[in-house]
Amino acid sequence: MSVxxxxxxxxxxxxxxxxxxxxxLAEQQGWDAVTTRRLAERIEYSQPVLYSHxxxxxEIIGAVALEGATEMATTLRAATSAADGPRTRVTALARxxxxxxxxxxxxxxxxxxxxxxxxxxxxxxxxxxxxxxxALLETLGEVAGDGVHPGLFTELFWAALHGLAxxxxxxxxxxxxxxxxxxxxxxxxxxx
Amino acid sequence: MSVxxxxxxxxxxxxxxxxxxxxxLAEQQGWDAVTTRRLAERIEYSQPVLYSHxxxxxEIIGAVALEGATEMATTLRAATSAADGPRTRVTALARxxxxxxxxxxxxxxxxxxxxxxxxxxxxxxxxxxxxxxxALLETLGEVAGDGVHPGLFTELFWAALHGLAxxxxxxxxxxxxxxxxxxxxxxxxxxx
DNA sequence: TCGATTGTCTAGCGGTGCTAGGATCGAATC
DNA sequence: GATTCGATCCTAGCACCGCTAGACAATCGA
Numbered sequence: 279m280s281v282x283x284x285x286x287x288x289x290x291x292x293x294x295x296x297x298x299x300x301x302x303l304a305e306q307q308g309w310d311a312v313t314t315r316r317l318a319e320r321i322e323y324s325q326p327v328l329y330s331h332x333x334x335x336x337e338i339i340g341a342v343a344l345e346g347a348t349e350m351a352t353t354l355r356a357a358t359s360a361a362d363g364p365r366t367r368v369t370a371l372a373r374x375x376x377x378x379x380x381x382x383x384x385x386x387x388x389x390x391x392x393x394x395x396x397x398x399x400x401x402x403x404x405x406x407x408x409x410x411x412x413a414l415l416e417t418l419g420e421v422a423g424d425g426v427h428p429g430l431f432t433e434l435f436w437a438a439l440h441g442l443a444x445x446x447x448x449x450x451x452x453x454x455x456x457x458x459x460x461x462x463x464x465x466x467x468x469x470x
Numbered sequence: 471m472s473v474x475x476x477x478x479x480x481x482x483x484x485x486x487x488x489x490x491x492x493x494x495l496a497e498q499q500g501w502d503a504v505t506t507r508r509l510a511e512r513i514e515y516s517q518p519v520l521y522s523h524x525x526x527x528x529e530i531i532g533a534v535a536l537e538g539a540t541e542m543a544t545t546l547r548a549a550t551s552a553a554d555g556p557r558t559r560v561t562a563l564a565r566x567x568x569x570x571x572x573x574x575x576x577x578x579x580x581x582x583x584x585x586x587x588x589x590x591x592x593x594x595x596x597x598x599x600x601x602x603x604x605a606l607l608e609t610l611g612e613v614a615g616d617g618v619h620p621g622l623f624t625e626l627f628w629a630a631l632h633g634l635a636x637x638x639x640x641x642x643x644x645x646x647x648x649x650x651x652x653x654x655x656x657x658x659x660x661x662x
Numbered sequence: 663t664c665g666a667t668t669g670t671c672t673a674g675c676g677g678t679g680c681t682a683g684g685a686t687c688g689a690a691t692c
Numbered sequence: 693g694a695t696t697c698g699a700t701c702c703t704a705g706c707a708c709c710g711c712t713a714g715a716c717a718a719t720c721g722a
Binding site for chain 2: 431451463
């Protein structure tokens with residue numbers, strides 16, 4: 279029995295290696311460079327091994343996305359818990375969100391830009407994604423304002439953050455004014 | 471001389487055909503289905519002909535994006551000019567923007583999600599893109615509020631719209647509440 | 663020790679974007 | 693009108709992609 283357990287441990291370890299390597303490669307050279315051949319070479323196995331862990335490249339992207347969602351939730355909660363007062367908290371949340379997207383562009387892409395085969399806004403949405411949204415909701419729900427549904431408000435605020443993150447990174451928005459846009463966003467959207 | 475002119479006309483016509491066909495194919499089956507082979511087959515020429523008009527697939531996407539930007543600018547101006555009063559105008563603008571993105575998902579992707587090799591937020595940004603932003607600025611500039619730079623405000627509002635458009639279409643936001651999110655966005659961001 | 667099972671690899675399929683080089687066609691010249 | 697010659701277009705092929713069938717070796721249970 280212990281032999282089987284060891285094998286399962288090794289297998290799980292290799293799966294983590296695949297996901298970590300895919301993420302690393304994507305952050306270094308972009309997702310276009312993450313081909314099954316290169317990925318296989320980096321983990322020092324042949325290509326078909328990848329398919330014994332994942333159905334295909336899409337699922338690998340999905341795995342990176344889930345890992346990213348867990349990290350993002352942690353990052354957001356850490357940022358908000360260190361702030362007191364609604365306004366400071368919301369600003370810290372927004373900065374943390376945009377900072378995460380900027381520091382982990384490939385992970386952010388896996389979560390929101392690429393097709394990782396994940397369900398969203400659905401009952402069978404994976405837990406890490408629901409939790410990341412939950413982290414937003416915890417802080418934003420209390421500044422939604424009277425008569426405004428907290429979930430709806432969070433969705434809008436999130437969309438604004440997402441727009442800022444993607445447009446800034448794609449070079450569509452000048453990056454110098456990022457901080458001023460955040461302040462304006464918090465000032466206007468949040469009811470303080 | 472007239473022979474040469476005829477040839478140039480034919481050449482220009484074929485170039486328009488390529489762009490229109492690429493757009494059509496992308497709207498019908500998604501950008502993944504727009505391969506150089508399929509595109510060549512549809513226009514009834516061989517693959518290399520595409521490369522005598524464009525450097526590569528990226529430039530074709532870019533051409534669709536520019537065409538889309540011109541259309542979007544027209545759409546936005548038409549929507550706002552039919553509305554009187556700042557509030558009505560801003561709401562009409564937001565609805566028109568999201569409607570355009572919903573009706574032309576492939577074109578919207580070409581403009582903002584895919585790499586069309588276009589410059590942004592730059593001095594050598596193509597005119598149609600600057601003009602589309604200008605169409606936003608015309609309406610949004612007058613509701614930026616005192617002491618807020620109109621351009622900065624427009625960037626923020628645009629980012630929010632972009633976030634709503636992309637997250638909604640990717641299934642990340644429930645599409646039923648779209649209208650309520652627009653109203654909340656206008657209520658909060660615009661200074662009326 | 664031997665058969666069965668599991669795990670991994672080599673090789674290859676049909677597809678991609680892109681290009682070199684030859685064929686063809688039409689315009690200009692004699 | 694025949695002939696040259698340059699522009700135009702196509703066939704064929706490159707290297708790479710995601711993915712998989714089938715051979716092979718290592719390991720396990722009897």
